[in-house]
Amino acid sequence: MKICAYKDIELREVSDDGADKVSIRQVITKADGAPNFTMRVFDVQPGGHTPHHQHDWEHEVFILDGTAAIETEEGTKAAPAGSVVFVPSNELHQFRNETDEVMRFICLIPNQD
């Protein structure tokens, strides 16, 4: 059984096109033996954002700290800490931090072959 503090896992900058001021921790992955899905924790600094994009896999998200401004196909929605977000496959989305404090969220994806 793996038990550790998420903060003890290496924080790496996300360099994907369209990402700005975003870092990621890969907290539970195939390398831990997870067969089906992967847990990541993202830090988004003030003014930062994930890519505005879509893809053929889903996201299951829990907002841990701060408030996310989520770009959806129906406009921007505020999601404060304690929000859960389900992004279906192929739906356009972006997580922005329009506040002065770090915004942090858990995001799970299915494992890809």
Next chain:
Amino acid sequence: MKICAYKDIELREVSDDGADKVSIRQVITKADGAPNFTMRVFDVQPGGHTPHHQHDWEHEVFILDGTAAIETEEGTKAAPAGSVVFVPSNELHQFRNETDEVMRFICLIPNQD
């Protein structure tokens, strides 16, 4: 896209054998269109615990509030808020609350057919 506060989702008592003072919110499920895995949020009251059991699916866990005392096959481990836990399939486990405040955790499982 589903966006809501986890606290707005119905809290139900867990009546499984071996569970005591445990409640669950099913926050992202097949009913939301989630094809691969399900997110639940558990509240464990002081003195409460989940069943001490094992099963053929894995858990991916994030401790949100309080401190979990986790029964593992190598003894009891303390997991404070901010801990991540991976419970492999078929490994014995139990989440106990030995403190005076609520212990709350996210737990994801693969969808079952």
